[in-house]
Amino acid sequence: MISGISGRIMDQTRKxxxxxxxxxxxxxxxxLARGHVLLEGVPGISKTLLARAFAKSLxxxxxxxxxTPDMLPLDIIGGFVYNQAKNSFEFRRGPVFTNxxxxxxxxxxxxxxxxxxxxxxxxxxxxxxxxxxPLPNPMIVLGTENPVEFQGVYPLPEGQxxxxxxxxxxxxQPAEVETDVLxxxxxxxxxxxxxxxxxxxxxxxxxxxVQKTRxxxxxxxxxxxxxQAMRSDPRLDLGPSPRALVQLLHCAQARAALEGRSxxxxxxxxxxxxxxxAHRLRLTREATLKTPGTDPSKVxxxxxxxxxxxx
Amino acid sequence: xxxxIELAGANAALYLALSYQLVRAKRIxxxxxxxxxxxxxxxxxxxxxxxxxxxxxxTWREVAAEAKRRGLRVDWVSFGKxxxxxxxxxxxxxxxGGTDYREVLTLARELERLK
Numbered sequence: 446m447i448s449g450i451s452g453r454i455m456d457q458t459r460k461x462x463x464x465x466x467x468x469x470x471x472x473x474x475x476x477l478a479r480g481h482v483l484l485e486g487v488p489g490i491s492k493t494l495l496a497r498a499f500a501k502s503l504x505x506x507x508x509x510x511x512x513t514p515d516m517l518p519l520d521i522i523g524g525f526v527y528n529q530a531k532n533s534f535e536f537r538r539g540p541v542f543t544n545x546x547x548x549x550x551x552x553x554x555x556x557x558x559x560x561x562x563x564x565x566x567x568x569x570x571x572x573x574x575x576x577x578x579p580l581p582n583p584m585i586v587l588g589t590e591n592p593v594e595f596q597g598v599y600p601l602p603e604g605q606x607x608x609x610x611x612x613x614x615x616x617x618q619p620a621e622v623e624t625d626v627l628x629x630x631x632x633x634x635x636x637x638x639x640x641x642x643x644x645x646x647x648x649x650x651x652x653x654x655v656q657k658t659r660x661x662x663x664x665x666x667x668x669x670x671x672x673q674a675m676r677s678d679p680r681l682d683l684g685p686s687p688r689a690l691v692q693l694l695h696c697a698q699a700r701a702a703l704e705g706r707s708x709x710x711x712x713x714x715x716x717x718x719x720x721x722x723a724h725r726l727r728l729t730r731e732a733t734l735k736t737p738g739t740d741p742s743k744v745x746x747x748x749x750x751x752x753x754x755x756x
Numbered sequence: 757x758x759x760x761i762e763l764a765g766a767n768a769a770l771y772l773a774l775s776y777q778l779v780r781a782k783r784i785x786x787x788x789x790x791x792x793x794x795x796x797x798x799x800x801x802x803x804x805x806x807x808x809x810x811x812x813x814x815t816w817r818e819v820a821a822e823a824k825r826r827g828l829r830v831d832w833v834s835f836g837k838x839x840x841x842x843x844x845x846x847x848x849x850x851x852x853g854g855t856d857y858r859e860v861l862t863l864a865r866e867l868e869r870l871k
Contacts (some may be wrong), residue, residue: 464759661847708848712813750811756800 447477448705453642457502460638462495464622467585471613471720472499472587474703477655478695480610481566481586483724490593490615491626496587498634500648501606503648504641505544506581512554514599518561522571536576536695541565544581551588552598559601562586563608573688583652603683603727610692610726639677651702657699661706663755668694668714674748680732681744685722693721711754718745765814796842799864806867816842820863821847828866 449471458469475482484492493509500507510521523539539563540546546704548562564572564586565588570579588609590601597739606612618626668690676684685693697713719742728742733739787796796816803810803819807808810822816839820843824832 659848661849664847669870674832706843706848708844710817710843710847712817715813715815750813754815756816 447513447522447654448704450651451646452641453524454499457642458495458498461498461540461629462635463626464481464618465491465495465615468613469499469657469701470614470703471611473645474696474699474717475611476503476583476585477582477652477699478610479652480692481588481608483609483711484587484589484591485592485612486615487593490617492587492589492615493547494634495548496545499524500545501636503545503643504645505583505648507547508543508548509546510540511547511549512551512552512558515554518558519573520562521558522565522573523623524573525576534686536573536578538578539571539587541571542578542580543727546584546586548586548588550591550598550714552600554599556599559599559605563605566608583648589729594662603725607686607688607725609724610696611720613720616734625746640660651687652739655695655699655702656699658706660694661708661755664709664711664714665694667711667752667754670752671714671718671748674752675726675744678744680728680736680739680747681726681741682729683725683727686727689722689725691718696721701755714754715749718749719734788801789857789861792842792845792860795838795860795864799860799867804869806870821864822831823835823863828863828870830863830866831859835863843866846868 451470454473455469458465459739462469472482484496486492496508497509498745507681508585519539522537522541523537525534526537527533527737528535551562552558554562565580567606569582569584570577572578617623672685672687675681678684696717699709700713700717701709722745725739726744728741728744768855783843799819807819809824810819818837820832820839821825823830838855838860840859841850842860844850
């Protein structure tokens, strides 16, 4: 059931975004895994376009917030405003109350704002002055980051990066695909072409189906072994947290379900290790200086080669 | 007289070569693998010997991909079905009975020939 829906969503996003099937698929997996995504890439590489098309194909409410250094937490989560007619304060919801929130340039906002957003992402509810309101279900944050800008930005600390289930790196497309992108942009991009192909109840059903994807105890042991091997790697200052392993497990379940399986296999875990773990690992200064070219992705790749999966 | 001795020698060499090939081909008999699980057990041993470059973290799908890359003669459609049935048995909790696993043993034999 789920694998068929994935194809329908791809067909819709393809109407406006050229050559981003792999990224669309990852965002869908993350959505089904009840996670949030960090989209990393230089400006103008179709991150926003894809997010909008994805939201439209799912028929969900979509909001975009451009993060700036002068923002306040209430610009995101909302706050109490005085209603003169009722002579009382009432809660006005911020843009976080949506199904899909595009947090554009999330690292441009000051730490207080980042923290407010990330708390909402984690708890799926907002609390202001003792008043708590749940966020819509489902809800996903697509945060974007520009990797080459350093001025006027507040890089997300490790603890906050850990809240993003996946980091998807948008790289430049091959020449042929880029030619197709230019061709597509000769006219206006019409979002009206993108039709919703899934209903809200169907989406909730899909999320429930993913949660039921079978995971054997041995497979859990494999995940733990991977995590522990990385934590004891001398090249790393910071290995994957238990939360990271839980999220990797959820993504493996989503991948399995999208491939039409009701159980996960070691390949699901291996295939999603990099995209789920790389942004959470921190290399030691020694590893960075002594062996240029070493990066978290290399450590992950070497670890999954060493750790034996259940066969 | 001379030529008959030579002929007998050639015959003996031919029969020896044929017997050797026959023994090699029958070393992995289906009886050694009485079930799908056994067949993958046999394959596991041959993978370790025949594909020493595969890292310890390999999966069955990676084994199949590597074997295809090496051009080993296996019916891959049939192997794929056996592999999926094994995955269901191993990770999905199914019974896995009645699945044809001949191609799993064919791959094991092919790997043995590589040695």
